[in-house]
Amino acid sequence: DIQMTQSPSSLSASVGDRVTITCQASQDISNYLNWYQQKPGKAPKLLIYDASNLETGVPSRFSGSGSGTDFTFTISSLQPEDIATYYCQQYDNLHGGTFGQGTKLEIK
Amino acid sequence: EVQLVQSGAEVKKPGESLKISCKGSGYSFTSYWIGWVRQMPGKGLEWMGIIYPGDSDTRYSPSFQGQVTISADKSISTAYLQWSSLKASDTAMYYCARNGNWLGYFQHWGQGTLVTVSS
Numbered sequence: 001d002i003q004m005t006q007s008p009s010s011l012s013a014s015v016g017d018r019v020t021i022t023c024q025a026s027q028d029i030s031n032y033l034n035w036y037q038q039k040p041g042k043a044p045k046l047l048i049y050d051a052s053n054l055e056t057g058v059p060s061r062f063s064g065s066g067s068g069t070d071f072t073f074t075i076s077s078l079q080p081e082d083i084a085t086y087y088c089q090q091y092d093n094l095h096g097g098t099f100g101q102g103t104k105l106e107i108k
Numbered sequence: 109e110v111q112l113v114q115s116g117a118e119v120k121k122p123g124e125s126l127k128i129s130c131k132g133s134g135y136s137f138t139s140y141w142i143g144w145v146r147q148m149p150g151k152g153l154e155w156m157g158i159i160y161p162g163d164s165d166t167r168y169s170p171s172f173q174g175q176v177t178i179s180a181d182k183s184i185s186t187a188y189l190q191w192s193s194l195k196a197s198d199t200a201m202y203y204c205a206r207n208g209n210w211l212g213y214f215q216h217w218g219q220g221t222l223v224t225v226s227s
Contacts, residue, residue, distance in 0.1 A: 032212050034214075036153075038153070043203055043220055044205075046213060046214060049213045049215075050212075085152075089153075095169070096157065096168065096169040096170075098155060098169075099145075102152040
């Protein structure tokens with residue numbers, strides 16, 4: 001199986017801060033890495049697919065980068081409505097999909 | 109508008125069987141994959157498996173292979189997640205989701221079905 005190591009597991013930041021979350025794959029996954037946002041009591045929401053593509057309707061302060069084994073998710077200027085848990089997710093044809101452990105983002 | 113509407117919450121006893129559903133609308137049901145994701149109470153997301161209703165091609169995570177069955181009835185645009193014998197550890201929220209341009213990511217999500225297994 002491909003393991004996804006996401007860090008940090010929790011993060012406290014101030015409104016306006018730049019926030020970065022990383023995800024590392026246990027083997028090369030090319031750019032097959034996606035990012036989701038989940039607010040309490042809600043279904044997850046796709047933000048970034050294929051490492052760097054912004055889903056339609058998602059604010060441009062969200063971005064993703066990386067390829068191979070190392071990926072980064074960034075919020076350029078944290079807004080109060082961004083408080084949520086964020087997950088990375090990869091897919092490979094042999095083992096299916098895997099989510100990272102999640103990063104809980106809080107306002108400082 | 110793409111919509112995935114899941115069946116309602118269930119309370120079951122250990123050993124019972126269960127089939128929950130996910131009805132797709134607003135798109136060609138047979139042209140996209142539908143997957144299932146588990147979220148145990150207070151925990152993260154787990155990718156369970158995915159099905160292509162067009163030809164019933166189904167792929168499971170190794171962690172869920174043999175534990176659940178994923179199926180679809182394209183005549184009524186509905187996907188299913190099924191257990192033959194529930195355990196207390198199956199207590200969780202289950203989400204269905206539809207892929208985007210390829211089966212590697214989930215673009216649209218259902219509202220979730222809470223399954224509680226308790227004696």
